[in-house]
Structures are given as structure tokens and as C-alpha cells.
Amino acid sequence: MTDKSIEARGLSKRYRIGGRERYVALRDVVGDRLAAPFRRLKGKTAPPKRDDRTFWALDDVSFDVDQGEIVGIIGRNGAGKTTLLKVLTRITRPTKGYADIHGRVGSLLEVGTGFHPELTGRENVYFNGGILGMTKREIDGKFDEIVEFAETGRFIDTVVKRYSSGMQVRLAFAVAAHLEPEILLVDEVLTVGDLKFQRKCIDKMSTVAKEGRTILFVSHQMNQIRRLCDRVIWVDAGSILRDGPAARVVSEYESASNALTGEGSNGRAANGSTHFTSWWLREEGGERSNEITTWGSVTITFVLNVHSPLVSGHQGVSLFDSSGTLVWGTNEDGLELQPGKHELSFTLPYLPLKPGHYRWKVSIWENTKMLDVWDAPIELLVGTDPVTHWIDQWAGILNIPFEFRTEPSKDHREQ
């Protein structure tokens, strides 16, 4: 008999819509409370709680996880994955149901939690470790290992505000990876660009699991899920849709949501009008994906569903980085397209962007009439190794491989 690590029974979490908004006006609450007795006096009961003001971020979720399992949790944005992790880590409490947790829980809901820019790497290791539940003695014992794993070596006594974000993440992950909780919850931390470090993290997580510890891993990157997890739970609209072997559930998820190609109407009234349905990219000799891993040629394809014939179509393409800066834009004029699905492809010799997440915004026009503007829900991921300046501020937005050499000048005009 295997030992259970997590037993969740009917976990439910209700949020008030806008319940996470920053400011609740005190006067509304006070007003409500003051008015309540008068409503009762008038013989009226309090107005029934309208269902549209609340929603269930988790709705009757039950599952067991055995000790030592690596379970991936997948689902669209807002499906309830993060809420589930937050309930399991006790950051927030369930509205109904319960979960039994066997042992200490460590979490990586966002790396670098509590990192203070004015503290040095060393000081942050201690503070962060403390927050994550390590004792000072534990950190003392593992300090060298952590620093070595993070590859920050000589910068360990530099204040963290001078670190590149990559270095910060490495250090933060290193601290968390050396936690020794029985259960480790990881949310999307490995989306940080540096592929080499990502692999190292994945290896580390595998090792951790082999030691008998349990890992729940939330990610949008199906490759990572495939590589790391034995079992996958697919969460949709707060409930478990599928729970089974990783390969099967991930494939089902991909074909259902067309995750890698960004299928989906994105909430627009898409019926009966010309609109974009999906996008993908293909590296030379590669599969359709949403991730750039090399500096080679890449073809970006947008699928356009044309409703009525285009005579003088015009397509606009914009690519934004995660901070919303436009990093690339282009357009094509004079498109003549018959009704039906069309693939509009752009082949570029390379797209040397800095590792990270990017978003497409594409539009289609007939003359000056806008037919569709599409914010692609699936992001473009760039996962090449960073070869830029190690301080973010000086790294720029491109990631271009180069050769560097020095030699005596042979140009006599310079002398």
C-alpha cells in the first residue's frame, strides 16, 4: 500500500466577483450593516445573495496524491489551478470541503517571494528560506549547496537589486529547491527563459521526487509537463475534467483546447464574421509549437476564417513583450481571399528576441473597415539561452548570438 500525501475531498472556494479588488469602500459595508435591521423591521428579509456576484473558483474538487508522485496541473487561465495551490498551501481557505496534507508543504507560487532589493544575496537566502519554513540551522547547513546551485557565486554578497532578473530567479529557485518539505507545490516558475537552468530545475525536481517527496506542478508549458510528470490533473472551470497518465491527459487537453496553436474565439462574437482562429510557429524542421528554441529560421502562421470574400484585405501584425512594449510590427496589403480557412504565414530568417513571453495582436481589414482584432490567447515563448548583458537594464530586447575577438589593428589610417 502506498502512502497518501494529499487527500482532497470536495474542495470548493467561492470568491465574490471583484472580491480581490484593492479597495472596498468602508461606507458600503457600514451602510449595509446599518440598513440591515431596518430591512428586517419592514418585514423584508435581506436581499438574496445574487449568484452573479460570486463564482466558484474551485467546485467540489476531490483527488488523492500518493507520496512521491509528480502531478501536473493544467488548464486554461482562470480555470482554478492557482486557487487550488493556494488552498493546499493554506494561503487561502476553502469555502467547503477539506484536504488532509501529510507533512510539511513548501511552495513556489512565485519565486523570490520576500526578496528584498536592499539585502544581499546571502541575506535574502536566509530571509527567503525563513519565510519558506526553513530554520536558520537548516539554511546554514545548505548554504553552500544553494549558492552553487544558483550559480551566483561571487555575487552572493552583492545587494539583490543589482542582480539581473535571471540571477534573482536562480537564487530564489535554489533556496526553494533545497527546502525539504514532504510536498512541494510549484506554480509556473520554470517559464523563465534560460533553458539550461530550466533543465537543471527539472532534474532537481525529479531527484526530489525520487527521494519520496511529492510535487504538484502547475504549468502552461506542455513540454515541461510531459517531461516531468507521471500524472496530470486537468482543471476546468473549477472542477477536475480529467485525471490520469500525463501523456494521455496532455494530448486530450491539447486537442480539446488546441492549446499549442491558440485556438479559441477569445470571447469575441466570432460567428458569421471574418476572424482569426489560431496561430502557431514552426522552426525549421520542427513541429508546430508556440516556443522558439533556436536562432534559426521560423515561420509564424495565423489562421484566418474568412466569412465573405476579401477584395482588398489588409493584415496587421504586432508582437508585444510581457511589459506591453511593441517589439515588432508589420502588415500586408492587397489580400484577396475567398471564404474559408486561410493560413497567413510569415517566414523570418530568425526572431532573436530576449527569452520570455510575448503576445500577438493581429488584425484584418477590408479597405478601411476593421473586421477583426485578435489578441492571441496563447503566448509566444522564447526559450533560447540568453547571450545578452547580465544586467537586465543593459540587455535590451534582442538576444543575438555573436562572436567576439580582439586583434592588433592593421589599418594604417588609424595610426
Place this chain on the structure above:
Amino acid sequence: MSATATNRDATKPSVSRPPITRIRPIGGWFDLNLREFWNYRELIYFFVWRDLKVRYKQTFIGAAWAVLQPLATMVLFTIFFGGFLGLPTGGLPDPVFYYATLLPWTYFAGAVTTATNTLVENQGVVTKVYFPRLIMPVSAILPGLVDLAIASTVLFGLMLVYGVTPALTSFLAPVFIMLAVGTALGVGLWLSVVNAAYRDVRIVIPFIIQAWFFISPVIYPADSIPSGFRWAYSLNPMTGVIEGFRWSVTGVGDAPSSTILISALMVVVLLFTGALYFRRREVLIADVL
């Protein structure tokens, strides 16, 4: 909707089995779960240590601020309240009186403010990692004690200059400071959770502190209050703290024993209700921040 987690021992008395934590939505009013708090005590040390490390970074005179603030205020009080207005100072030289009352007051005002804002200011941590939230206000009121300790050394210097001999009862001073710590924590517990949901608190807090300043014996001794109002005046725990601290260090005046008793009782009430209210609301903190 509220919930809490309780630790219970593994059902099987097996050594290798880790303890089971049950996560569930329950709401006991009297469930302080102090054992869990105790298990996390080292985190208090980490928070306090971080605050002390960060506090005077990139400042020019550093920890000297701890002394300069009460000292400068004392000079102003001596000139205006003692000099121009001629307010009584209970038989003590003006500078000694004001400095001795300002020490516990400055600590209290600072501690209440930081404790009130601690959940909001640390929301990056609070919404990402679990630990007993009680850790936050408790950690917030402690770093101020270091400033207080530094500033206290100057008090004894001042007393020597003005010919006031430190009283034998000085050893009692920490007791009164503990009362101040308790008061600040009690108030901080109440206000910090309210502040997490309603940022109105943040705006109101300077006013609360200012009003509290006037109803505490900082610029006048408590015996200036008509005796008929004295008991009500003593309901403010800071009355006992400030009077007691001043008396214990200087030995001037009578021991304010009844005042201190009332104050101490109020501290206990504040702390107890504050802790219960905090525990009751803390389960929602991550949702409302």
C-alpha cells in the same frame, strides 16, 4: 466564511509518518492555535532581522535617527510647552520629563503604525506563502524596541546633566515597556486586519495617533487630570505605561499603582480580543489584500 487549519497527530502512532494537517473551513472563535505560532517563532526573528538590516540602509546618519527624533521633539516641547506655556512637569526638569515621556510614546506611535500597515506592506509575501499571520504584527512591533534601547541611553545622560539621580526602581522600566508592547500589539492586531480590507485605516491612522497623543500623559503629568476623570483617563493603557516608565526611572512622584493596574487590565483585554479578532479574520486576508 472562515476556516482554520488544525494540526492533529497522525492517526497511526508511526514514527516515520509526517504529521497530518487538515485544511478545512471552520471557524472557532477561541481557536488561537498558539502552538503553530510557536512552531514558526523563528520567522519572527527573520522578519525583525530584515527590518533592522533594511531600516537604516542608504541613510547618512543611520541609527542616530533613533536618538535624534525624540531628542529634537523634546527640545521643542521644552521650549513651547514647558517654557512659553509653562505646563507642569511633575517636579522634574522639563527636558527630563519630556524625554522620559517621549521614549515610550515614540515607540508606541511607531509600533502601532508599522503593525497596522504590515499586512498591506508585506502583501507580496502574505499572498504567496503561508505562515501564521500573527507573525506579521508581532514582528512589526519589535524592531522599534532597538531604537528605544538606543534612545534610552541618552535619557540617563540627560538625567545626570539635570541632576536627577536614576531611581532604584529603574529595573521596573522594562515592565512598563512590555505594557507598551502589549498595547501596540493589541491595537495593531485590530487595525492591521481591518486595514487589509479597508484602506481607510491607513488614512485615519495618523489622526488616531495624534488623538491618542493628547489623551496620554506625554506633555503633562496624569495628575493634571481632574480626579473625577482619572479612572476613565486610566482606561488608556498608555497612561499607565508613560506614568509608570517616568516614575520608575526618575523616582519622582508617587507610584501610579491603581492607574497601572487599570492599564494592565486594559492591555490584557486589548491583546485577547485583538488576537481573537485577528485569528477570525486572518483566513480572509489573502483574499482581500
